[in-house]
Amino acid sequence: MPEQAPPAGPRPPPHAGSRRRILAPLALAQFICSFAGSNMNVMINDISHDLGTTVQGVQVAITIFLLVMAALMIPGGKLSDILGRKRCFLAGLVVYGAGAVLSAVSPGLGVLILGNSILEGVGTALLIPPVYILTTLLFTDLTSRARAFGIVMAAGGVGAAAGPLIGGLITSAISWRAAFLFQALIVVLIIILSLTLEDPLPPDPGRHFDVPGAVLSAAGLALIVTGILAADNNLWLTAALLATGALVLLRFLHRVNREERAGRDPLLSSDLFRNRTSNLGLITQNAQWLLLMGTSFTVAAFLQAVRGYDAIETGVIFTAATLGLLASSLAAERLATRASQRFLIMTGFVIAVAGIAVLIALVAGSAGPWAFAPGLLLIGLGLGVMLTPSVNVVQSAFPEQRQGEISGVSRSISNLGSSFGTAIAGTILVAGLSKNAYAAAMAVLAVVGLGGLAAAARLPRTPAPAAGHDAAGRGRPGDGPQR
Numbered sequence: 001m002p003e004q005a006p007p008a009g010p011r012p013p014p015h016a017g018s019r020r021r022i023l024a025p026l027a028l029a030q031f032i033c034s035f036a037g038s039n040m041n042v043m044i045n046d047i048s049h050d051l052g053t054t055v056q057g058v059q060v061a062i063t064i065f066l067l068v069m070a071a072l073m074i075p076g077g078k079l080s081d082i083l084g085r086k087r088c089f090l091a092g093l094v095v096y097g098a099g100a101v102l103s104a105v106s107p108g109l110g111v112l113i114l115g116n117s118i119l120e121g122v123g124t125a126l127l128i129p130p131v132y133i134l135t136t137l138l139f140t141d142l143t144s145r146a147r148a149f150g151i152v153m154a155a156g157g158v159g160a161a162a163g164p165l166i167g168g169l170i171t172s173a174i175s176w177r178a179a180f181l182f183q184a185l186i187v188v189l190i191i192i193l194s195l196t197l198e199d200p201l202p203p204d205p206g207r208h209f210d211v212p213g214a215v216l217s218a219a220g221l222a223l224i225v226t227g228i229l230a231a232d233n234n235l236w237l238t239a240a241l242l243a244t245g246a247l248v249l250l251r252f253l254h255r256v257n258r259e260e261r262a263g264r265d266p267l268l269s270s271d272l273f274r275n276r277t278s279n280l281g282l283i284t285q286n287a288q289w290l291l292l293m294g295t296s297f298t299v300a301a302f303l304q305a306v307r308g309y310d311a312i313e314t315g316v317i318f319t320a321a322t323l324g325l326l327a328s329s330l331a332a333e334r335l336a337t338r339a340s341q342r343f344l345i346m347t348g349f350v351i352a353v354a355g356i357a358v359l360i361a362l363v364a365g366s367a368g369p370w371a372f373a374p375g376l377l378l379i380g381l382g383l384g385v386m387l388t389p390s391v392n393v394v395q396s397a398f399p400e401q402r403q404g405e406i407s408g409v410s411r412s413i414s415n416l417g418s419s420f421g422t423a424i425a426g427t428i429l430v431a432g433l434s435k436n437a438y439a440a441a442m443a444v445l446a447v448v449g450l451g452g453l454a455a456a457a458r459l460p461r462t463p464a465p466a467a468g469h470d471a472a473g474r475g476r477p478g479d480g481p482q483r
Contacts, residue, residue: 025193027155034159039167068121071218077129077408084203089130096123097187104180129407150332157325165315213267220248281393286417287452294421324380332388341389348386349453355379
């Protein structure tokens with residue numbers, strides 16, 4: 001007999017000790033996945049020399065990781081509903097940890113691709129959607145959810161921003177292989193911490209999994225990401241890949257509509273794309289991760305290629321952005337009680353764009369490393385202010401039964417933003433790393449920030465409950481999005 005869902009009823013906010021037990025594994029999981037996405041960049045030369053391959057070969061491994069992760073994030077979100085959030089989370093951790101260990105002992109590029117690109121990519125796609133689903137389901141009121149997402153987003157931001165520094169330190173002090181063992185050890189710790197984690201909803205193994213839809217969505221996203229990553233080499237190839245990816249995704253959406261008309265359960269519900277508040281929130285998420293990764297790539301390239309700093313020195317300079325992001329993300333709970341999510345997202349974009357302007361102005365007038373600190377600090381503060389409310393707006397826009405789907409979509413959109421940020425910066429800088437090229441790349445990122453600000457300004461001012469939420473504590477007006 002299938003397991004029955006518990007009766008609807010209010011879930012009291014977790015007390016302080018319970019919050020720490022819940023959030024520790026979720027935040028650490030987001031940290032290690034963000035760390036894995038950024039720390040490889042400082043190990044490329046060491047890996048290529050040790051494995052007897054080329055820099056291009058290691059870059060292929062990084063590219064395949066991004067492709068696998070982006071392509072499988074939406075199916076991963078759906079599987080979390082079928083298998084259960086906790087079970088999917090633990091399965092992803094095991095696959096990820098196995099990939100990290102295999103990468104650490106890899107004798108050649110092929111094994112590294114299997115471990116890092118395939119297994120870690122699959123593991124990430126399985127474990128990240130449950131992080132956001134469980135955070136949404138376990139923290140039901142606006143302030144506690146804002147605090148929870150603030151901690152998770154702070155961990156992710158620190159992992160992405162400090163990844164090059166931590167990876168560089170481990171590689172310099174020990175070996176690049178130790179950086180993968182570091183990931184494996186963190187995964188073991190997360191698994192131990194997750195054993196007491198409770199899934200508030202039972203799994204639904206009888207729920208249909210649309211395999212053709214999963215293939216179409218994965219193929220479309222893979223083509224889009226490949227096109228983005230090819231932008232700094234061949235713009236015609238980029239255009240062809242993006243166009244093909246868009247056609248495949250349109251075919252996927254056509255299948256979604258056809259499955260719904262036939263009364264079957266598609267991979268994604270078409271309702272996900274009809275929610276104006278969620279759509280605007282997804283745009284802001286894309287812009288935020290584009291700003292974060294675009295700034296990281298541009299400034300890191302400039303510091304190393306123009307100013308001659310090594311990876312560790314570059315990571316130290318980035319500490320200003322990391323501290324800013326950490327400080328504002330951890331203040332998310334207090335900010336949520338004092339201002340609307342719309343206001344916080346808009347304020348974040350304003351601060352980040354101002355930080356880019358300060359960065360360009362001060363670096364142009366000074367050759368010292370401290371000229372980077374004020375601008376990077378402002379950018380970090382701005383991103384930390386808006387990352388949490390953007391996620392909260394999107395996740396809170398849908399009832400519990402849609403959390404798996406929207407989490408997959410949300411993480412895919414954020415990953416596309418990260419890829420766009422690197423591609424845009426790389427395309428501008430590839431003509432020659434000079435002060436003008438650096439300033440031009442940052443100016444383009446500022447324009448993107450203004451676009452994100454425009455999207456945030458269209459978010460409704462008045463909060464409302466998500467459609468389909470019950471009235472017993474889940475989806476109360478304070479929890480819902482701003483419509």
